[in-house]
Amino acid sequence: MKYKCLVFDHDDTTVNSTATIHYPSFVEYMKRYHPEINYSLEEYVKYNFYPGVLEFFKEMCGLSDEEMKEEEIFWYEYARTHVADAFPGIKEIMERQKAEGGYIAVVSHSYAENILRDYEHNALPKPDIIFGWEQPLEERKPAPVPIYKIEEKFNLEPKDILMIDDLKPGLDMAKAAGIDFAAACWCFDIPENEQHMRANTPYVFKSVSEFADFLN
Structure with missing residues (x-):
């Protein structure tokens, strides 16, 4: 066992969900309420990487705080x-x-409930702990708070933990907490995203099998 705890991101790291769930929800919402806003799947992924999902919706799509709440409800139901x-x-x-x-x-x-449903659907082992979107804003990625709580709950040190994520907030969280980070670049081929990962971590994987070999 190379690391005592593997901390997985969910979307596009464990499950193929942006292309099948999150992006279609985004497209449907914008089609109904802001038909002037159009982003391709690749653009959506790139901007979720940087500047991040909240900044993308607020600053690039121009949604108001009220619209942000409405979009979140729409996404949750979808x-x-x-x-x-x-x-x-x-x-x-x-x-x-x-x-x-x-x-x-x-x-x-x-959300944790959606994560658990995906785990059950795919017969994955039940996670020992989950920190999802329902956490307070100041405790979500990229804040390192979840890592600190994991260390405390399972009596772990930073060297015992590996974060696996496809987006910058996960990388930033890992760096802030002082743990190793593995870039999951097996879902999308976005050159800008991969370049940033390679500049900030030695562990970049283009396939799940490459990652599995690393853990052996």
Whole structure:
């Protein structure tokens, strides 16, 4: 066991959900309420990477605070009725981690209930702890608070933990908490995103199998 705790992001790291759930929800919302706003899937992913999801909606799409609340409700209802498939190989990584006595944590910008539903749908091992979108704003990624709570709950040190994420907020959280970070670049091929990851972590993986080999 290379790390006692693997901290997984959810969307586009564990499950293929942006292309199948989050982006279609975004498109449908904008079509109804802001038809003048159009972004491709690749642009949506790139801007969720940087400047981040909240900044994307507020600053780039120009949604007001009230519209942000409405969009979040729309997204929640859409995500609640859709499930995403896990990337092949993720289940085996998680099962091995648990079998060897390790922990699985999830720190995500999705709601915990949706994360658990996706885990059940894909027969993934139940996470030992989840920090989702329902957490207070100041405790969501990129804030390092979830990592500190994981360390406290499971009596771990920074060297015991690896964060796996496809977006910059996960990287920033890992750096702030002083833990290792693995860039999950197996869902989308966005050159700008990958370049930023390679400049900030030695662990960049283009496939789940590459990541599995790293953990061996």
